[in-house]
Amino acid sequence: MIDVLDVQQSLGAAPELAAVYLSAFGAPGYDEDAARAEEFGNEQLPLHSQRDGFKLVAARSDDRIVGFAYGFTGQRGQWWSERVAEAAPAEIVEEWVGGHFEIVDLAVMVEAQGQGLGSALHDVLMADLPHERALLTTWADDRPAPRLYRRKGWQVLVPDLGWGSALYGLRLR
Ligand SMILES: CC(C)(COP(=O)(O)OP(=O)(O)OC[C@H]1O[C@@H](n2cnc3c(N)ncnc32)[C@H](O)[C@@H]1OP(=O)(O)O)[C@@H](O)C(=O)NCCC(=O)NCCS
Structure with missing residues:
Protein backbone atom coordinates (compact mmCIF):
# COMPACT_ATOMS: atom_id res chain seq x y z
CA MET A 1 0.00 0.00 0.00
CA ILE A 2 2.97 2.33 0.58
CA ASP A 3 5.58 2.60 -2.16
CA VAL A 4 8.86 4.43 -2.50
CA LEU A 5 8.72 6.41 -5.77
CA ASP A 6 11.88 7.33 -7.67
CA VAL A 7 12.36 10.82 -9.13
CA GLN A 8 10.66 10.03 -12.44
CA GLN A 9 7.71 8.34 -10.76
CA SER A 10 7.40 11.23 -8.32
CA LEU A 11 7.36 13.82 -11.10
CA GLY A 12 4.88 11.72 -13.10
CA ALA A 13 2.63 11.63 -10.05
CA ALA A 14 2.94 15.40 -9.42
CA PRO A 15 -0.72 16.20 -10.30
CA GLU A 16 -1.97 13.46 -7.96
CA LEU A 17 0.41 14.58 -5.22
CA ALA A 18 -0.75 18.19 -5.69
CA ALA A 19 -4.36 17.02 -5.22
CA VAL A 20 -3.37 15.34 -1.93
CA TYR A 21 -1.51 18.51 -0.96
CA LEU A 22 -4.61 20.63 -1.62
CA SER A 23 -6.88 18.32 0.36
CA ALA A 24 -4.55 18.20 3.39
CA PHE A 25 -3.22 21.76 3.44
CA GLY A 26 -6.39 23.35 2.05
CA ALA A 27 -8.43 22.13 5.03
CA PRO A 28 -9.74 24.68 7.53
CA GLY A 29 -6.94 25.76 9.87
CA TYR A 30 -4.29 25.12 7.19
CA ASP A 31 -5.87 27.32 4.52
CA GLU A 32 -3.51 26.87 1.56
CA ASP A 33 -5.20 27.61 -1.77
CA ALA A 34 -5.28 25.89 -5.16
CA ALA A 35 -2.53 28.17 -6.53
CA ARG A 36 -0.16 27.04 -3.75
CA ALA A 37 -0.97 23.38 -4.46
CA GLU A 38 -0.24 23.98 -8.15
CA GLU A 39 3.06 25.62 -7.24
CA PHE A 40 3.85 22.60 -5.10
CA GLY A 41 3.39 20.23 -8.06
CA ASN A 42 4.92 22.44 -10.76
CA GLU A 43 7.82 24.09 -8.94
CA GLN A 44 8.56 22.87 -5.42
CA LEU A 45 8.52 19.15 -6.16
CA PRO A 46 10.62 19.38 -9.38
CA LEU A 47 13.19 21.54 -7.54
CA HIS A 48 13.41 19.28 -4.50
CA SER A 49 13.46 16.08 -6.58
CA GLN A 50 16.89 17.12 -7.89
CA ARG A 51 18.40 17.35 -4.40
CA ASP A 52 20.73 14.68 -3.02
CA GLY A 53 18.99 12.06 -0.94
CA PHE A 54 15.52 12.80 -2.36
CA LYS A 55 13.05 10.20 -1.12
CA LEU A 56 9.28 10.22 -1.64
CA VAL A 57 6.78 7.65 -0.37
CA ALA A 58 3.16 7.42 -1.46
CA ALA A 59 0.13 5.62 -0.01
CA ARG A 60 -2.40 4.25 -2.49
CA SER A 61 -5.99 3.22 -1.99
CA ASP A 62 -7.90 1.74 -4.94
CA ASP A 63 -4.95 2.70 -7.16
CA ARG A 64 -5.23 6.35 -6.22
CA ILE A 65 -2.61 8.25 -4.20
CA VAL A 66 -4.18 9.33 -0.91
CA GLY A 67 -1.07 10.35 1.02
CA PHE A 68 2.62 11.08 0.60
CA ALA A 69 5.73 12.18 2.45
CA TYR A 70 9.10 13.28 1.16
CA GLY A 71 12.43 14.76 2.06
CA PHE A 72 16.06 15.08 0.99
CA THR A 73 19.51 15.72 2.39
CA GLY A 74 19.44 19.24 3.77
CA GLN A 75 22.52 21.43 3.49
CA ARG A 76 23.60 24.87 4.67
CA GLY A 77 22.98 27.39 1.90
CA GLN A 78 19.55 25.98 1.07
CA TRP A 79 16.57 28.23 1.80
CA TRP A 80 15.06 26.19 4.64
CA SER A 81 18.39 25.47 6.36
CA GLU A 82 19.35 29.13 6.30
CA ARG A 83 15.95 30.23 7.60
CA VAL A 84 16.29 27.78 10.49
CA ALA A 85 19.93 28.78 11.07
CA GLU A 86 18.92 32.44 11.45
CA ALA A 87 16.20 31.64 13.99
CA ALA A 88 17.63 28.77 16.08
CA PRO A 89 20.29 29.02 18.83
CA ALA A 90 23.84 28.68 17.47
CA GLU A 91 24.59 25.45 19.37
CA ILE A 92 21.51 23.74 17.86
CA VAL A 93 22.47 24.89 14.37
CA GLU A 94 26.04 23.71 14.84
CA GLU A 95 24.97 20.27 16.01
CA TRP A 96 21.97 19.63 13.75
CA VAL A 97 21.86 21.66 10.54
CA GLY A 98 23.70 20.38 7.44
CA GLY A 99 23.82 16.83 6.15
CA HIS A 100 20.54 16.03 7.91
CA PHE A 101 17.54 14.29 6.33
CA GLU A 102 14.88 16.96 6.02
CA ILE A 103 11.21 16.02 6.01
CA VAL A 104 9.61 18.63 3.78
CA LEU A 125 10.12 7.42 4.69
CA MET A 126 12.48 7.17 7.65
CA ALA A 127 13.42 3.49 7.18
CA ASP A 128 17.02 2.73 6.18
CA LEU A 129 18.16 6.34 5.81
CA PRO A 130 21.94 6.73 5.83
CA HIS A 131 21.80 10.06 7.67
CA GLU A 132 22.82 10.57 11.29
CA ARG A 133 20.18 13.19 12.04
CA ALA A 134 16.80 14.26 10.72
CA LEU A 135 15.08 17.63 10.99
CA LEU A 136 11.70 19.13 10.25
CA THR A 137 9.58 22.11 11.09
CA THR A 138 5.95 21.71 12.00
CA TRP A 139 3.30 23.77 13.71
CA ALA A 140 4.14 24.97 17.22
CA ASP A 141 0.54 24.48 18.36
CA ASP A 142 -1.21 21.19 19.14
CA ARG A 143 -2.26 19.40 15.92
CA PRO A 144 -2.11 15.90 14.43
CA ALA A 145 1.30 16.45 12.80
CA PRO A 146 3.29 17.49 15.90
CA ARG A 147 1.52 14.77 17.91
CA LEU A 148 2.52 12.18 15.29
CA TYR A 149 6.18 13.28 15.26
CA ARG A 150 6.41 13.22 19.05
CA ARG A 151 4.93 9.70 19.10
CA LYS A 152 7.68 8.70 16.68
CA GLY A 153 10.39 9.91 19.06
CA TRP A 154 11.18 13.30 17.52
CA GLN A 155 12.35 15.88 20.06
CA VAL A 156 11.42 19.54 20.10
CA LEU A 157 14.70 21.42 19.51
CA VAL A 158 13.15 24.91 19.29
CA PRO A 159 9.53 25.27 20.45
CA ASP A 160 8.84 28.35 18.32
CA LEU A 161 11.13 29.66 15.61
CA GLY A 162 9.18 32.91 15.49
CA TRP A 163 6.64 32.22 12.77
CA GLY A 164 4.47 29.63 14.51
CA SER A 165 6.71 26.68 13.61
CA ALA A 166 8.71 24.46 15.94
CA LEU A 167 11.98 22.76 14.98
CA TYR A 168 12.04 19.01 15.60
CA GLY A 169 15.05 16.70 15.48
CA LEU A 170 15.56 12.93 15.48
CA ARG A 171 18.82 11.06 15.91
CA LEU A 172 18.99 8.14 13.48
CA ARG A 173 22.20 6.54 14.83
C1 LIG B 1 -0.49 15.01 9.84
C2 LIG B 1 -1.23 14.03 8.92
C3 LIG B 1 -0.36 13.70 7.73
C4 LIG B 1 -1.53 12.77 9.72
O1 LIG B 1 -2.13 11.82 8.82
P1 LIG B 1 -3.07 10.64 9.33
O2 LIG B 1 -3.12 9.63 8.26
O3 LIG B 1 -4.35 11.18 9.84
O4 LIG B 1 -2.19 10.11 10.55
P2 LIG B 1 -2.53 8.89 11.53
O5 LIG B 1 -3.81 8.27 11.12
O6 LIG B 1 -1.33 8.05 11.59
O7 LIG B 1 -2.69 9.63 12.92
C5 LIG B 1 -3.66 10.66 13.08
C6 LIG B 1 -4.54 10.40 14.31
O8 LIG B 1 -5.37 9.26 14.07
C7 LIG B 1 -5.21 8.34 15.13
N1 LIG B 1 -5.41 7.00 14.57
C8 LIG B 1 -4.58 6.33 13.75
N2 LIG B 1 -5.11 5.13 13.43
C9 LIG B 1 -6.30 5.07 14.06
C10 LIG B 1 -7.33 4.09 14.12
N3 LIG B 1 -7.21 2.93 13.47
N4 LIG B 1 -8.43 4.36 14.85
C11 LIG B 1 -8.56 5.53 15.52
N5 LIG B 1 -7.61 6.50 15.50
C12 LIG B 1 -6.51 6.26 14.77
C13 LIG B 1 -3.82 8.58 15.65
O9 LIG B 1 -3.66 8.14 16.97
C14 LIG B 1 -3.75 10.08 15.56
O10 LIG B 1 -4.43 10.67 16.66
P3 LIG B 1 -4.03 12.14 17.21
O11 LIG B 1 -4.12 13.12 16.06
O12 LIG B 1 -5.05 12.41 18.26
O13 LIG B 1 -2.65 12.07 17.75
C15 LIG B 1 -2.60 14.62 8.46
O14 LIG B 1 -3.32 15.05 9.59
C16 LIG B 1 -2.45 15.79 7.51
O15 LIG B 1 -2.29 15.62 6.30
N6 LIG B 1 -2.49 17.01 8.07
C17 LIG B 1 -2.42 18.23 7.27
C18 LIG B 1 -1.04 18.44 6.73
C19 LIG B 1 0.04 18.46 7.79
O16 LIG B 1 -0.13 18.96 8.90
N7 LIG B 1 1.20 17.89 7.44
C20 LIG B 1 2.36 17.88 8.26
C21 LIG B 1 3.22 19.02 7.90
S1 LIG B 1 4.63 19.16 8.97
Whole structure:
Protein backbone atom coordinates (compact mmCIF):
# COMPACT_ATOMS: atom_id res chain seq x y z
CA MET A 1 0.00 0.00 0.00
CA ILE A 2 2.97 2.33 0.58
CA ASP A 3 5.58 2.60 -2.16
CA VAL A 4 8.86 4.43 -2.50
CA LEU A 5 8.72 6.41 -5.77
CA ASP A 6 11.88 7.33 -7.67
CA VAL A 7 12.36 10.82 -9.13
CA GLN A 8 10.66 10.03 -12.44
CA GLN A 9 7.71 8.34 -10.76
CA SER A 10 7.40 11.23 -8.32
CA LEU A 11 7.36 13.82 -11.10
CA GLY A 12 4.88 11.72 -13.10
CA ALA A 13 2.63 11.63 -10.05
CA ALA A 14 2.94 15.40 -9.42
CA PRO A 15 -0.72 16.20 -10.30
CA GLU A 16 -1.97 13.46 -7.96
CA LEU A 17 0.41 14.58 -5.22
CA ALA A 18 -0.75 18.19 -5.69
CA ALA A 19 -4.36 17.02 -5.22
CA VAL A 20 -3.37 15.34 -1.93
CA TYR A 21 -1.51 18.51 -0.96
CA LEU A 22 -4.61 20.63 -1.62
CA SER A 23 -6.88 18.32 0.36
CA ALA A 24 -4.55 18.20 3.39
CA PHE A 25 -3.22 21.76 3.44
CA GLY A 26 -6.39 23.35 2.05
CA ALA A 27 -8.43 22.13 5.03
CA PRO A 28 -9.74 24.68 7.53
CA GLY A 29 -6.94 25.76 9.87
CA TYR A 30 -4.29 25.12 7.19
CA ASP A 31 -5.87 27.32 4.52
CA GLU A 32 -3.51 26.87 1.56
CA ASP A 33 -5.20 27.61 -1.77
CA ALA A 34 -5.28 25.89 -5.16
CA ALA A 35 -2.53 28.17 -6.53
CA ARG A 36 -0.16 27.04 -3.75
CA ALA A 37 -0.97 23.38 -4.46
CA GLU A 38 -0.24 23.98 -8.15
CA GLU A 39 3.06 25.62 -7.24
CA PHE A 40 3.85 22.60 -5.10
CA GLY A 41 3.39 20.23 -8.06
CA ASN A 42 4.92 22.44 -10.76
CA GLU A 43 7.82 24.09 -8.94
CA GLN A 44 8.56 22.87 -5.42
CA LEU A 45 8.52 19.15 -6.16
CA PRO A 46 10.62 19.38 -9.38
CA LEU A 47 13.19 21.54 -7.54
CA HIS A 48 13.41 19.28 -4.50
CA SER A 49 13.46 16.08 -6.58
CA GLN A 50 16.89 17.12 -7.89
CA ARG A 51 18.40 17.35 -4.40
CA ASP A 52 20.73 14.68 -3.02
CA GLY A 53 18.99 12.06 -0.94
CA PHE A 54 15.52 12.80 -2.36
CA LYS A 55 13.05 10.20 -1.12
CA LEU A 56 9.28 10.22 -1.64
CA VAL A 57 6.78 7.65 -0.37
CA ALA A 58 3.16 7.42 -1.46
CA ALA A 59 0.13 5.62 -0.01
CA ARG A 60 -2.40 4.25 -2.49
CA SER A 61 -5.99 3.22 -1.99
CA ASP A 62 -7.90 1.74 -4.94
CA ASP A 63 -4.95 2.70 -7.16
CA ARG A 64 -5.23 6.35 -6.22
CA ILE A 65 -2.61 8.25 -4.20
CA VAL A 66 -4.18 9.33 -0.91
CA GLY A 67 -1.07 10.35 1.02
CA PHE A 68 2.62 11.08 0.60
CA ALA A 69 5.73 12.18 2.45
CA TYR A 70 9.10 13.28 1.16
CA GLY A 71 12.43 14.76 2.06
CA PHE A 72 16.06 15.08 0.99
CA THR A 73 19.51 15.72 2.39
CA GLY A 74 19.44 19.24 3.77
CA GLN A 75 22.52 21.43 3.49
CA ARG A 76 23.60 24.87 4.67
CA GLY A 77 22.98 27.39 1.90
CA GLN A 78 19.55 25.98 1.07
CA TRP A 79 16.57 28.23 1.80
CA TRP A 80 15.06 26.19 4.64
CA SER A 81 18.39 25.47 6.36
CA GLU A 82 19.35 29.13 6.30
CA ARG A 83 15.95 30.23 7.60
CA VAL A 84 16.29 27.78 10.49
CA ALA A 85 19.93 28.78 11.07
CA GLU A 86 18.92 32.44 11.45
CA ALA A 87 16.20 31.64 13.99
CA ALA A 88 17.63 28.77 16.08
CA PRO A 89 20.29 29.02 18.83
CA ALA A 90 23.84 28.68 17.47
CA GLU A 91 24.59 25.45 19.37
CA ILE A 92 21.51 23.74 17.86
CA VAL A 93 22.47 24.89 14.37
CA GLU A 94 26.04 23.71 14.84
CA GLU A 95 24.97 20.27 16.01
CA TRP A 96 21.97 19.63 13.75
CA VAL A 97 21.86 21.66 10.54
CA GLY A 98 23.70 20.38 7.44
CA GLY A 99 23.82 16.83 6.15
CA HIS A 100 20.54 16.03 7.91
CA PHE A 101 17.54 14.29 6.33
CA GLU A 102 14.88 16.96 6.02
CA ILE A 103 11.21 16.02 6.01
CA VAL A 104 9.61 18.63 3.78
CA ASP A 105 6.00 17.48 3.60
CA LEU A 106 3.73 14.80 5.00
CA ALA A 107 0.12 14.93 3.83
CA VAL A 108 -2.89 12.63 3.82
CA MET A 109 -6.17 13.41 2.08
CA VAL A 110 -8.77 14.55 4.60
CA GLU A 111 -11.08 11.60 3.94
CA ALA A 112 -8.23 9.10 4.51
CA GLN A 113 -6.94 10.63 7.76
CA GLY A 114 -7.16 8.99 11.19
CA GLN A 115 -6.49 5.45 9.92
CA GLY A 116 -2.76 5.24 10.49
CA LEU A 117 -1.60 6.25 7.01
CA GLY A 118 0.37 9.28 8.22
CA SER A 119 2.15 7.09 10.74
CA ALA A 120 2.92 4.41 8.12
CA LEU A 121 4.17 7.00 5.60
CA HIS A 122 6.50 8.41 8.26
CA ASP A 123 7.92 4.99 9.04
CA VAL A 124 8.59 4.01 5.41
CA LEU A 125 10.12 7.42 4.69
CA MET A 126 12.48 7.17 7.65
CA ALA A 127 13.42 3.49 7.18
CA ASP A 128 17.02 2.73 6.18
CA LEU A 129 18.16 6.34 5.81
CA PRO A 130 21.94 6.73 5.83
CA HIS A 131 21.80 10.06 7.67
CA GLU A 132 22.82 10.57 11.29
CA ARG A 133 20.18 13.19 12.04
CA ALA A 134 16.80 14.26 10.72
CA LEU A 135 15.08 17.63 10.99
CA LEU A 136 11.70 19.13 10.25
CA THR A 137 9.58 22.11 11.09
CA THR A 138 5.95 21.71 12.00
CA TRP A 139 3.30 23.77 13.71
CA ALA A 140 4.14 24.97 17.22
CA ASP A 141 0.54 24.48 18.36
CA ASP A 142 -1.21 21.19 19.14
CA ARG A 143 -2.26 19.40 15.92
CA PRO A 144 -2.11 15.90 14.43
CA ALA A 145 1.30 16.45 12.80
CA PRO A 146 3.29 17.49 15.90
CA ARG A 147 1.52 14.77 17.91
CA LEU A 148 2.52 12.18 15.29
CA TYR A 149 6.18 13.28 15.26
CA ARG A 150 6.41 13.22 19.05
CA ARG A 151 4.93 9.70 19.10
CA LYS A 152 7.68 8.70 16.68
CA GLY A 153 10.39 9.91 19.06
CA TRP A 154 11.18 13.30 17.52
CA GLN A 155 12.35 15.88 20.06
CA VAL A 156 11.42 19.54 20.10
CA LEU A 157 14.70 21.42 19.51
CA VAL A 158 13.15 24.91 19.29
CA PRO A 159 9.53 25.27 20.45
CA ASP A 160 8.84 28.35 18.32
CA LEU A 161 11.13 29.66 15.61
CA GLY A 162 9.18 32.91 15.49
CA TRP A 163 6.64 32.22 12.77
CA GLY A 164 4.47 29.63 14.51
CA SER A 165 6.71 26.68 13.61
CA ALA A 166 8.71 24.46 15.94
CA LEU A 167 11.98 22.76 14.98
CA TYR A 168 12.04 19.01 15.60
CA GLY A 169 15.05 16.70 15.48
CA LEU A 170 15.56 12.93 15.48
CA ARG A 171 18.82 11.06 15.91
CA LEU A 172 18.99 8.14 13.48
CA ARG A 173 22.20 6.54 14.83
C1 LIG B 1 -0.49 15.01 9.84
C2 LIG B 1 -1.23 14.03 8.92
C3 LIG B 1 -0.36 13.70 7.73
C4 LIG B 1 -1.53 12.77 9.72
O1 LIG B 1 -2.13 11.82 8.82
P1 LIG B 1 -3.07 10.64 9.33
O2 LIG B 1 -3.12 9.63 8.26
O3 LIG B 1 -4.35 11.18 9.84
O4 LIG B 1 -2.19 10.11 10.55
P2 LIG B 1 -2.53 8.89 11.53
O5 LIG B 1 -3.81 8.27 11.12
O6 LIG B 1 -1.33 8.05 11.59
O7 LIG B 1 -2.69 9.63 12.92
C5 LIG B 1 -3.66 10.66 13.08
C6 LIG B 1 -4.54 10.40 14.31
O8 LIG B 1 -5.37 9.26 14.07
C7 LIG B 1 -5.21 8.34 15.13
N1 LIG B 1 -5.41 7.00 14.57
C8 LIG B 1 -4.58 6.33 13.75
N2 LIG B 1 -5.11 5.13 13.43
C9 LIG B 1 -6.30 5.07 14.06
C10 LIG B 1 -7.33 4.09 14.12
N3 LIG B 1 -7.21 2.93 13.47
N4 LIG B 1 -8.43 4.36 14.85
C11 LIG B 1 -8.56 5.53 15.52
N5 LIG B 1 -7.61 6.50 15.50
C12 LIG B 1 -6.51 6.26 14.77
C13 LIG B 1 -3.82 8.58 15.65
O9 LIG B 1 -3.66 8.14 16.97
C14 LIG B 1 -3.75 10.08 15.56
O10 LIG B 1 -4.43 10.67 16.66
P3 LIG B 1 -4.03 12.14 17.21
O11 LIG B 1 -4.12 13.12 16.06
O12 LIG B 1 -5.05 12.41 18.26
O13 LIG B 1 -2.65 12.07 17.75
C15 LIG B 1 -2.60 14.62 8.46
O14 LIG B 1 -3.32 15.05 9.59
C16 LIG B 1 -2.45 15.79 7.51
O15 LIG B 1 -2.29 15.62 6.30
N6 LIG B 1 -2.49 17.01 8.07
C17 LIG B 1 -2.42 18.23 7.27
C18 LIG B 1 -1.04 18.44 6.73
C19 LIG B 1 0.04 18.46 7.79
O16 LIG B 1 -0.13 18.96 8.90
N7 LIG B 1 1.20 17.89 7.44
C20 LIG B 1 2.36 17.88 8.26
C21 LIG B 1 3.22 19.02 7.90
S1 LIG B 1 4.63 19.16 8.97
